[in-house]
Amino acid sequence: MNIGVVVFPGSNCDHDCQYIFRDVLGQDVTMVWHKEASLTRLDAVILPGGFSYGDYLRTGAIARFSPVMGAVKKYAADGGLVLGICNGFQILLEAGLLPGAMLRNQSLHFICNDVHVRVENAATPFTSACKPSQVLKIPIAHADGNYYTDPVTLAGLQANAQIVLRYCTPDGKVTSGGNPNGSLDNIAGVCNAAGNVLGLMPHPERCAESVLGNDDGRLILASLVEGMKKAKPQTVGE
Amino acid sequence: MKAKIHVTLKQGILDPQGKAIEHALDMLGFKRAANVRVGKYMELDLNQTDRAKAEAEVKAMCEKLLANTIIEEYRFELG
Numbered sequence: 298m299n300i301g302v303v304v305f306p307g308s309n310c311d312h313d314c315q316y317i318f319r320d321v322l323g324q325d326v327t328m329v330w331h332k333e334a335s336l337t338r339l340d341a342v343i344l345p346g347g348f349s350y351g352d353y354l355r356t357g358a359i360a361r362f363s364p365v366m367g368a369v370k371k372y373a374a375d376g377g378l379v380l381g382i383c384n385g386f387q388i389l390l391e392a393g394l395l396p397g398a399m400l401r402n403q404s405l406h407f408i409c410n411d412v413h414v415r416v417e418n419a420a421t422p423f424t425s426a427c428k429p430s431q432v433l434k435i436p437i438a439h440a441d442g443n444y445y446t447d448p449v450t451l452a453g454l455q456a457n458a459q460i461v462l463r464y465c466t467p468d469g470k471v472t473s474g475g476n477p478n479g480s481l482d483n484i485a486g487v488c489n490a491a492g493n494v495l496g497l498m499p500h501p502e503r504c505a506e507s508v509l510g511n512d513d514g515r516l517i518l519a520s521l522v523e524g525m526k527k528a529k530p531q532t533v534g535e
Numbered sequence: 536m537k538a539k540i541h542v543t544l545k546q547g548i549l550d551p552q553g554k555a556i557e558h559a560l561d562m563l564g565f566k567r568a569a570n571v572r573v574g575k576y577m578e579l580d581l582n583q584t585d586r587a588k589a590e591a592e593v594k595a596m597c598e599k600l601l602a603n604t605i606i607e608e609y610r611f612e613l614g
Contacts, residue, residue: 354575355603362600391603398605400544405551445548445606479549 298525299325301339303369303385305360306331310346310382313502318343321506321515322522331363340525341378342369344385346438346500356399356441357387366392378422378528379494380521383439386486386496395487395496396454397446403479407440411511412477414462414485414499415469421461421488422524423495426516432469433462433513435499437477442498444480444487454487462486462497493528536581538593540611542602543574577601581613589613 302314311328319326329336336342349360360366366388373379373394381389389395402408411434416427427433446454454460462485466475476483478498486497501514544550550572557571583589593611602609 354601358600358603398603400548400606401551403549403551405555447605479551 298340298522299327299338300341300343300525301327301329301336302343302345303329303331303365304345305347305349305363305388307349307351307360308345308347308384310384310500310502313500314343314345314382317502317505317518318522322518324522329365331360331365334364334368336365336368336372339372339377340528341380341521342372344369344379344381344388345502346383346385349384349388352384352441355391356384357389357391360384360388361392370394373489373494376491376493376528378521378524380423381494381496382500382502383437383442383498386498387441389494389496394494395489396450397444397484397487399441400443400445400479401441402439402443402477407438408442408477409436409438410477411436411504412485412499413465413467413469413475414497415465415471416461417463418458418461418488420458421492421495421520422528423488423517423520424461425523426520430469431516432465432467433499433516434467434504434511435501435514435517436503437499439478439498442478442480444484444498446481451482454484455482457490459488459490459492460484460486461488461495462499536583536586536589536613538579538581538589538611538613540577540579540593540597540601540609541574542577542597542607542609543572544606545608548606586613
């Protein structure tokens with residue numbers, strides 16, 4: 298299985314993703330520079346965290362026009378698995394691959410903390426190793442993670458089980474007390490209607506090894522590896 | 536032609552920066568200030584003499600890149 302990790306100028310979690318998928322989960326990993334206009338044969342594409350283009354204008358606003366994003370859009374439209382983590386999630390939103398937008402955290406602070414999220418949909422290719430309603434402890438590190446969408450879109454997300462992860466208290470209660478950044482409906486991760494594109498603000502790649510004292514994130518990444526085996530491999534481009 | 540572009544959060548969307556500034560103004564005694572909204576200001580030179588065309592072009596820039604119309608609104612002046 299070959300996983301592509303896209304590298305934008307300013308990505309800084311790309312090597313963490315490479316390490317986890319290659320050295321911990323035993324997959325082949327191809328680093329894909331954002332200038333690539335096509336993707337070679339890949340089983341999944343990761344948009345990693347970081348500060349692409351310095352977060353200038355808005356998070357993800359400029360990265361979405363990188364040449365590689367055209368190929369990522371086509372890859373997703375053809376059913377390929379795409380995972381956006383943190384800044385990767387913000388890029389997916391700006392690119393219109395996922396609905397909604399990110400506002401500044403309600404507290405205005407950059408938050409770098411372990412938080413708890415509840416698995417609201419364990420039937421996606423990104424959460425199949427989790428139990429329904431399982432609570433995961435995963436760190437966040439962002440200033441713009443306050444998810445917003447209009448009421449009609451929110452109702453659609455709720456009805457289609459596209460809200461995959463919600464911020465919660467350590468015992469799994471979805472309350473304002475468990476919401477670190479003011480996200481609408483405690484949304485920490487959403488998928489597209491087809492279920493093959495997921496964006497999430499928490500960083501599963503930062504907690505995927507027991508030696509680090511927490512490997513909850515491994516459930517997300519191992520789910521993706523399993524999901525790839527079922528999905529059709531994709532080639533995009535000339 | 537110069538375009539002066541303002542981008543702000545839509546009315547109805549909470550602007551935490553605006554709230555923080557409003558609070559600070561209040562503490563400084565500016566009790567009459569309300570509804571502070573923080574935004575971005577951009578200006579650019581446009582090599583275009585036709586006003587209608589310039590307007591269409593700047594609008595396209597705002598829609599495509601300069602504003603995220605899910606959360607933001609924009610206005611601009613040409614001069």
